[in-house]
Amino acid sequence: MVVQQLINGITQGSIFALLAISFAVIYGVLRLVNFATGATYMMGAFAGWLTVQYVSQNIFLAMLAGLVTGWCIGFLIEKVAIKSLRGVARIASLICTIGFSIFMIEIATVVFGAETKAMPSFFNEKAFTLGGASVVWYQVFLICTAITILVLLQLLIFKTKAGLAIRTVSLDFKTAGLMGINVDRTISLAFSLGGATAGIAGVLGSVYYNIVNPTMGNLQGLKSFSAAVFGGLTSIPGAILGGYLLAIVENFGVQIVSGGYRDIIGFVILVGFLLFRPRGLLGKKASL
């Protein structure tokens, strides 16, 4: 039982971690939260669903579709909500991303309908039994994919020139600009990366939960934000840790409180951490 909860937690945590890192990359560069992350997750899931329905039953193709959709959405949001709002109160950008969130969710409702669609399952065979808990191949696949993406992102951010630019801009964008870094392009890149991560997470999540609907991203986005705050918004490893920990805490918490209250756990953690340790578990002691 404990092992089963732990495995479920790690699987769901992989999805949270991907979304949390999407928040962290953007927060790191701009000190701004992209509210439309949950909606991007949903759009990614729909892109994957469309691919599977009409193109081919291939999860890798679906993930590619999610990635491209997420990338484009991130890019577009940055152009409208960030770039055109230079020199305006930062909260305007936040509200603008809220506008995008509502817009995407409702467009999806109009186009695809509000009813829940089933995502076909992949790798649905039982892989092995571990301590009395059965593990499905898809869980293994999801965890491995998520970890691969997270490692790739780490490499991108800490080992490449573009990543160096992102890190520099997050330290001080004015100085970064003086040092010859193209700040605009870096911010745009961070947003696109965040969007792409959310898009892939959408495909992975929709297959795991077997659900595709316009509101699937709402709670997922909010909870992942809690996870990012939990681990530390300013730290990318922190956000990943927060994602996994939140899902594990949630899965064990359900044993104590009833299932209906499951979704509250994340918010309690969010409020608690914002009040008493706003920098999260691993975050830098910056002014939040």
Added chain:
Amino acid sequence: MKKLQIAGVTLGILLLLSFPFIVPNPYLVRVAIMCGIYMVLASSLNIVIGFTGMFSLGHGAFYGIGAYTSALLALNLHWPFWVTFPLGGVMAALFGVLIGVATLRLRQIFLAFTTLGFGEITRILILNWDSLTRGPMGLPGIPIPSFFGVRFSQAGYYYFILLFTSLVVLFIYRLYHSRIGRAFIAIREDEVAASHMGIHLFGYKTLAFTIACAIAGLVGAFYAHFARFISADQFGGNESFAILTMVALGGTGSIVGPLLGAAVLIIFPEVFRFLAQFRMVIYGAILIFVIVVKPGGIVGVRGVFEKPVQALRAKRSHQKGGR
């Protein structure tokens, strides 16, 4: 000119007062009542967003707390509307103080998320607390209020909300021009400067938040007795976003703005019925459009979305070659 204005205002008041008699169409009167409800909601949210510059995304939750408090007291304890109505406001204010004390120290972005999270918690609690709220089935059969033994007709509801809206607008007008209102605006313009002028930031922020929550709770209580059926979904995130869009569209920080925004966004879907399924799409598009193209909203005040101080700072830094 002055005479013309007075004549116009008098005509307007007369029109509002005689509305249920000129237009005996129950559907139109109902739209007018919904207009009043949302005008009050938008005006109260404007105290938080427009005057004080704090972003609360959980306003729908306080509206819901007021509605549920009043409905439950009336259904379970059979208390009259005139007692449960103020209690709805008191309950929402209590929650407002609690949430305010817990979150108002946070920076804007985090405040926005925490209040949104609180709204979700409220919705989930209402949905799951079956023994009290009947969960997803909602609360039907909320009693019709009566006035000296006469049960409210639709005109009764109309006059009640007309009077209440007028009182709220008058209250907000007086508040805006009072010492407290000026303190709110000082906080919006520059927190650091305001605190150096001796304004107790936390106290005034909590006060603004509590006032807004109390008003939302009161109108929620009214809504419960007007609609006579409430369920958790009516007070979710979409409700908060709709109110936010009304404030942004009308003009943050102005008194007339939220009234206009609410009226436009309530009447618009009624006129363009064939666009009904696009209602929230349009809300989202309006939110983006207003902020990017016309940050002052319809009224065109210098709203929260273009602060002079920050604009100046950004301009300077831009000249230096930064972002």
